[in-house]
Amino acid sequence: MTGILSIDGQTIPFEDGQTVIEAASAAGVYIPHLCHKPGYTPHGSCKLCTVKVNGRNCSACTFPAADGQTVINNSAELQHDRRRITQMLFVEGNHLCPSCEKTGHCDLQGVAYHLNMLDNHFPHFYPQREVDASHPDILIDHNRCIFCNLCVRASQQKDGKQVFAIAGRGINKRLIVNSPSGKLKDSDIHVDDQAAHVCPTGAILIKRTGYQVPIGQRRYDHQPISEVALAEAGSHDR
């Protein structure tokens, strides 16, 4: 079964079982997101993809597309809220881009650039978080974790393991590693695992690869995340 919905006045077809964001991507409409990734079970936690469906706020990554829906994606109000939510992610952790290997390749940055975010707006939490450099090939810098759950899902669904989980409650959420010591070196992660590569920020990094591409020539230095994300969704569909 297929149907038709509209996003910002544009008519968009969808197939049964698609979410709003999947229908949008297939039609070349970008809806900002961080915890969503094509090919992964929807999670719905970052709330950047919040759109208005028939007047009600919904997460586009989890909400099923349905015939006749009127979706608003690109309104000033939604973009404002998305900017504020991104700023929340920036002040919650310690996101000091100039010191991060991932800068320029970072989806959190990419989304912030897309939203024309010029400052962090809110007071900073400056939480005390650890760095786990125990693994020979993979580094976890908890300062940059945004709890998108992608590494958790990648490990479970793509790698057939249980390397990561999110523990804690409220503002004290934290990424934990399934190993007796809690250290990555004692887990069964492998550098080729998808879980080691899926992190949208610089929280999980592959060692000794950080500066292969010079700053200034990186993904979001010249290409907006809207194009990158639509290309990724497109290649996944094929």
Add this chain to the structure above:
Amino acid sequence: MTAKIKVATTSLAGCFGCHMSFLDIDERLVALTDVAEFDRSPLTDIEHCGPCDIGLIEGGVCNSENVHVLREFRKNCKILVAVGACAINGGLPAMRNAISLEDCLLEAYRDGIGVDNAQIPSDPELPLLLDKVRPIHEVVKVDYFLPGCPPSADVFWAFLTALVEGREPGLPYELVHYD
């Protein structure tokens, strides 16, 4: 001829990299000086800020002197601008926020390798360190933000020309960078 726009600049807990980038507007500096003049700034050596139109602040707030300078700027500048990553979110100096100030001071002045005559400096002339490095918007009201480490010369140019021409400043996608 209308009066020139007065601009003041300073670096708090910063590296002057933003100032260097500002100077990278190169020959456009000549055009700028046609319409603007500098008050307190490392470029002029004027020690205290008088009434100004625009204050550009590089660097975050790491000590008591930064607070005083920042307040002087806020008091005198109609428009106060946070320039660069450190002013906006603390930047690299804020990496010390992960370590307690006590440990920082002990490591630097007592326990670190090669420390002679170990003592914590206590000269009243020296500003005291805040327990955490803060962005300037957590200490005073800030009107505009120019992200980047440093913001490129084009960012300064786009921002200042907009203000000079009486337009609301904004940065297009290609000028927004955090690194």
Add this chain to the structure above:
Amino acid sequence: MNSVIEQILAEADYQAVRLLSILRAIQARYQHIPQPVIEQVAGALNIPGTQVIAVCEFYSFLHLTPQGRYDILVSDSITDHMLGKASLMNDLAQALKVGIGQVRADGRVSLNHTACTGMCDQGPACLINGIALTRLDRARIDAMATLIESATPLADWPGHWFAVDDNIRKAGLLLSAAQENGAAIEATLQRGLQQTLAEIDISGLRGRGGAGFKTAMKWRFCAETVADSRYVVCNADEGEPGTFKDRVLLNRHADQVFEGMTVAAAIIGATQGFLYLRGEYQHLYAQLQAVLAQRRANRLLGNDILGHGFAFDIEIRLGAGAYICGEESALIESLEGKPGIPRNRPPYPVTCGYLNQPTIVNNVETFFAAAHIAVNGGVWFASQGTAKSSGSKILSISGDCARPGIYEYPFGTAIADILADCGADDVLGVQVGGPSGIFISNAEFHRVLAFEDLSTGGSFIVFDHSRSILDIAQNFTHFFAHESCGFCTPCRVGTALLKKQLDKIVDGHGSAGDVVELESLCQLVKNNSHCGLGQTAANPILTTLQRYPEIYEKQLKRISYEPGFDLNGALDIARRMAQRNDAAAHLTQVED
């Protein structure tokens, strides 16, 4: 230790869904979940160790580091504060020589705050090793300290300290209706399942937890979903501060609640039910188990209920300190032995709930009402109330009134009448529906109790003129920040920011734009959060700001900006280490 854990695991039949029960038992035995036990439990249940850690960190009553052998948690509800909680807390700390939030060095005792324990009509209250202790006062604290220092077991403490009164002040349609055990089941099976569902429909019964979804519709959706098994869940996670009517219903009318569940099971075709009992009501656990045992003996539960060949049983699962588990999908996650994080919807629990099977989750009072409707019919129930809100509502009334306790009213009753009944005068306002509800001022007492006007899950807190609006908003705002599950960004970060921003204003550091900023943050959290917790977390601020803008404005300084942190305090460490105290070693909060 291994064999003790093994026994605990065996008692839970090695079922991972019973992880909370298992960890509660280990916590009770060892005052924490020791590191080696995590691997042992995970291995035995065939779950990752991270799930054990995640559950321990999610629930307030589970700990990875040892708590005291006497673990005291004092209820932090606004009603406990109104009864002098803050000074009693200090008295406790002093008498027991332990810091708040700390474990005493000898491991004998630990002391901390906990969210509302549902003893608002008999506070200040605390939990000691999980068991409710009511009516704290200075004398009782001193006596407690003596018993703790002499290591007297709780079983030998004065029994009346643990007395929990029902305080039923006004019995209405349901509370005054007598009913024989088994009558509702018999009536249901006599009348026919579809016909009984029709009676529920006619009654107009809507969910009593506060959301107000039509009960008959929920049951029908569940029954119509094709599935191998279906589940009935009774939500007794009565966590909304100021609510305690479910505690009373379960203490006094447990049979009718279980009977309502049994009727629902017959209608939807479920064989298994759960009572999800909030951890704070552990004192009810043993007696509820006894009620279930009695019902099994009387063939009101089991494989052949009343000889009709219909099978259904109920298991009690205790929570472990998490308000969010009152949200139905979070409750289901918790029932499955996981952190209580609300699921994405759709799918809704009626089609995909416990173990991904169709599940109805209803409030204690809803099942209680359903049992009576099964006997007396829908028209009987709908004879009271309004067109959109039929029947009666049971309220938990607390705060500044002469007679706090349980009151049952027909929907449509005016607030003024309720206040007169409970002996409240000099009223400043009423918090209707708890922190997630709304604060109404004394200009609104003509408003009525109804889904279409003032909706409440049962919480009704009265404030007189001696109370401060800002204290109330602050207590509730801190509550939400503490209880946010942290799943979605707007609630996880937003509730923490709301707390910071409100504290800034209340503490007198606010300036020109700070109230505007507060309100904008409220809207952001409200409009973008994943579940009801986040969507209502800003209500305490929004509903008081709307009514008393001048109180917020009065807090603000007439300057353009003031830092939200203590500037001079930020120099404390440097001053101490440099041994300086000269004028230049200090900063004023704002420019002179």
